[in-house]
Amino acid sequence: MRQPAMLGFTLLELLVGIAVIGLLASIALAGSNILRDRARIAGARQFSSSIKNMMLPVAEWNFEEPSGNIAYDSSGTKNDGTLINSPARVANNVLGGTALQFDRLVSKYVAVPNSPSLNPTTAFTIEAWVKPTSIASGTNFNIVAKHDVAAKLGYRMFLGGYGPGNNQFSCTVGDGNIRTEAGGVFF
Known part of the structure; x- marks a missing residue:
């Protein structure tokens, strides 16, 4: 007589399945935290942009220049700045753009000449x-x-x-x- 097929899982199969589900869940959670942070930054950038459009800025430095020692003013008032002591241009962890990295070991900054629009x-x-x-x-x-x-x-x-x-x-x-x-x- 033929024996019926076993319907079920062994303990080892269950443990492997649980481990795989746990691994996938941890990857999904880590990814969702990064996405959540990026969404917050994107929302803040959108809010900042709407304020900028209403208030007509007198100076705005995005630090989007790929190289050089000038920080161009994108507001249209030509309040361009000069990078002093070469602050580093960095792109990692900056949503949609670049940034300048300053340190206090060497005085690094952006110098902008005096202008009536800045007073x-x-x-x-x-x-x-x-x-x-x-x-x-x-x-x-x-x-x-x-x-x-x-x-x-x-x-x-x-x-x-x-x-x-x-x-x-x-x-x-x-x-x-x-x-x-x-x-x-x-x-």
């Missing part, structure tokens, strides 16, 4: 995308600065290192009489 007399907005890797305690890193500290005049956006968990993103604005702290977010 606002009414309300203004400064926006910058930064990704600090570390901030030493007791140090400040200017992101945007056009100021005279002694005269309490101008504006500055900066990161301050005050220890782990106490790093601060701030802005100051001065009219020649008073210097005002315009923000302070700790991270």
Whole structure:
């Protein structure tokens, strides 16, 4: 007499199946986190673009130049900057573009000549995308600065290192009489 075929799985087959499913799930989760981050950045870029279109910027540096020592102003006001001490151009981890990498070992920055368009007399907005890797305690890193500290005049956006968990993103604005702290977010 013929024996009926066995319907089922061995324990080994079940364990291999579970391991394969776990491996596929971990790959999918890692990929979804990257995609989620990219979606957040894309949403922020879209919001930034809509603000830019409404407010007509007086300066915008995308740092999209493939080489050279000029950061071209794409706003149309010709507030082009000169790269000082060769900040590195990087493309990895920047959605849809490039960036400049600055360090404090050698003072690297973009110098922009004075221009009437950079001296606002009414309300203004400064926006910058930064990704600090570390901030030493007791140090400040200017992101945007056009100021005279002694005269309490101008504006500055900066990161301050005050220890782990106490790093601060701030802005100051001065009219020649008073210097005002315009923000302070700790991270």
